[in-house]
Amino acid sequence: TELDRIRNFSIVAHIDHGKSTLADRLIQLTGTVAERDMKAQMLDAMDIERERGITIKANSVRIEYPAKDGHTYILNLIDTPGHVDFAYEVSRSMRAVEGSLLVVDASQGVEAQTLANVYQAIDANHEIVPVLNKIDLPAAEPERVKEQIEDVIGIDASDAIPISAKSGMGIPEVLEAIVNRLPAPKGDRNAPLKAMLVDSWYDPYLGVVVMIRVMDGVIRKGDRIKMMQTGAVYGVDKLAVLKPQMVDIAELGPGEIGIWTGSIKQVRDTRVGDTITTEKKGTDKPLPGFKPAQPVVFCGLFPVDANDFEDLRDAIEKLQLNDASFSSEMETSAALGFGFRCGFLGLLHLEVVRDRLEREYDLDLITTAPSVVYKIHMRDGTMQELHNPADMPDLTHVDHVEEPRIKATIMVPDEYLGDVLKLCQDRRGIQLNLTYAGARAMVEYDLPLNEVVFDFYDRLKSVTKGYASFDYAITGYREDNLVKMQILVNDEPVDALSMMVHRDRAEARGRQMCEKLKELIPRHMFKIPIQAAIGGRVIARETLSAMRKDVTAKCYGGDVTRKKKLLEKQKAGKKKMRQFGKVEIPQTAFIAALKMD
Ligand code: GDP
Ligand code: MG
Helix, strand or coil: CCHHHEEEEEEEECCCCCHHHHHHHHHHHCCCCCHHHCCCCCCCCCHHHHHHCCCCCCEEEEEEEECCCCCEEEEEEEECCCCHHHHHHHHHHHCCCCEEEEEEECCCCCCHHHHHHHHHHHHCCCEEEEEEECCCCCCCCHHHHHHHHHHHHCCCCCCCEECECCCCECHHHHHHHHHHHCCCCCCCCCCCCEEEEEEEEEECCCEEEEEEEEEECCEECCCEEEECCCCCEEECCEEEEECCCEEECCEECCCCEEEEECCCCCHHHCCCCCEEEECCCCCCCCCCCCCCCCCCEEEEEEECCHHHHHHHHHHHHHHHHHCCCCEEEEEEECCCEEEEEEEECCHHHHHHHHHHHHHHCCCCEEECCCEECEEEEECCCCEEEECCHHHCCCHHHEEEEEEEEEEEEEEEEHHHHHHHHHHHHHCCCEEEEEEEECCEEEEEEEEEHHHHHCCHHHHHHHHCCCCCEEEEEEEEEEEECEEEEEEEECCEECHHHCEEEEHHHHHHHHHHHHHHHHHHCCCCCCCEEEEEEECCEEEEEEEECCCCCCHHHHCCCCCHHHHHHHHHHHHHHHHCEEEECCEEEEHHHHHHHHCCC
16 A cells, blocks of 8 residues: 555543544444444453443554545554553554544543643654544533643644534544545655564464554565564464454555464563564664553452462463563462462553453452552662562661652542642642643642552542543652551451551551451451551551351241351352451452552
C-alpha cells in the first residue's frame, strides 16, 4: 500500500467518554465486520474488560475506507487503555501512530485522564482531531467544552467534530477528518527492515503473537527476523492484519501495522519497544527504546488451600505469558505458607490479575496488604529495596527510609472541592496547585503513593459522588518517618498483615486494624487478644471475648439432616479459613481489614 493511502491513529479519552463506542462505529460504518458479527465493544476482548467497562490491553484494527476523494484508505486504529495504571501501554502504542482523535464527552468536559492521555499524544508529536461525543444528550454543551479544550489543553478546537457515537451521527465526518487532517506515515520501502514491537500476547493456538509497526523496509512471510535488544532470531510463520480477526497477508510495508508469529515461547522474550529487523542485511540503527514497565505495587498471593500451590504457580506462569508487566517471585510466609509476591502497575492492575486468577483458573486466594517499593538506607551506607513489609530489617540497622511520591491531578466540581482537599490532607498530601476551568476545580497534590494504593479511588469516588476524576504520575522518592507495624493475633504475628506506616499515623491505623479484626474474626472457645505493635512495643489492643455456644444446639432433637447440613456448611466455611496458632481467620478478613474508612 502506498504511504499516502495509510492513516494510523489512536483514540484518547477519559474513561466512559465513548472511545470504545466510537471505535465500534468506525468499524461498523466501514463494513470491516459484517453486521451480524457486530457486538458492542469489539475491541474489548476479555470478559473482565466487558464487565468493568475498561480497556486493559491495547489492540488494533485495520479498516478500509473509501473516501470522498475517490481513493480507498487503510486506517489503522490502535485502541489504548484509558486507566492510569495502564499509562505505560498508552505511551508505547502512541509511538506507533501519527495522529489521535481526542474524544471528550460534551456533557462532562475535560477530565483528569483526558489531560494525561492527550499530553502523551502531544509528546508523541501527534496531529490531534478533537471530537465532541454524546451530543445527543440534553446536557451536552459542545460550545463550552470547545472553549475548555482550548483553555485547559491549549489546542485549537474550532474544528472539533460534534458526534454521537451512540446514534452514529457525525461518524462520516470523523472518517473524512482522519483522512484529511491526520498525516500519512513516512518510511522508505527500499531501506533495511525496521519495525517497532508495539505489543505481544500469548494465544493458546498460535503461541506468542507480536504486534508490529513497520517503519522502513518490508517484512514477508518466511523471513528470518532478529529482535535487536535480545539478539534472538525467529522465522515469520504467520503474517496477518487484524480486522479485528486475523487475516493473513503476504507482506507488510512502511506505515503498516500487523502481527506475526514464529514459535516464540515466552512473551518476555519480546520486549515492547524493541526494534525488529531482518537477520541478514538488517538495519544497525535501532529505534529509540521505551522505558520498561516498572511494577510499583506489590502484594502476596497465597492459595487458601495449601494444596493449590502448584495450581497457583501454573496459573501465574500462564497469565504472565499474556501480561509481561506483572512480575512474581516465590514467597513463604510463616502464617500463609507458600505463595508468590507479585508486582503490578497499580491497584487496578492488581485487582484485574487477582480476578483473572480466581475466575479463569478457579483458585481461592488470599491477598496480603498492597505495598509500594521502599528504599531502605542502612547504617552501613548500603541501600535495599523493600517489596514486602515482612522483610523490613531490624530498626537498629536502618538509617532512614524513603518512599515513592506521586503528583496527583484531580478534577472535581467546586461543591466537592472541600472534601477532596480534606481527603488529600488526611493522606499526607501537599497541595501544589489549584486552578479553575469553569465550575470545575483542578487541584494538584504531592502525595505518598502508599497512601493512594489502599483505597484512595474508592474514597475519592464516595466523597464526590463519582464526580471527581483522578490521574497520577510517580515523581520520585523522599525520606519520611516510616515504620513497620505488626499485627499479633493471640500473641502470634500475622506477617500477612504487616504494613509500613507513617509514625504519626501508626496509633490510629493500629487501633483501626484491631477494631476491624475484632469484628472480622469469629469468636473462639477462648479469649483472643488482637494487638498492633511497632518493634516490640504494643500501640493498640482489642480483645475478642470467648464463645461457648454449640452451633448445633439450635437444632432440636432428632432432625439429623439439618444438623448434618449445618456441619457441612461449617466445613465448607473452614476451607476459606486460615489457621494461626489456635486461631482461625477467614480469608475475607485479610482484605477487609486493610480497607480504611
Ligand atoms: P470508553 O470508556 O471511553 O471506552 O467509553 P464507552 O465507549 O465504553 O462508553 C461509555 C458509556 O457511554 C457507554 O454506556 C456508552 O453506551 C455511552 N455512550 C458512548 N457514546 C455515547 C453517545 O454518543 N451518546 C450517549 N448518550 N451515550 C454514549
Ligand atoms: Mg473502552
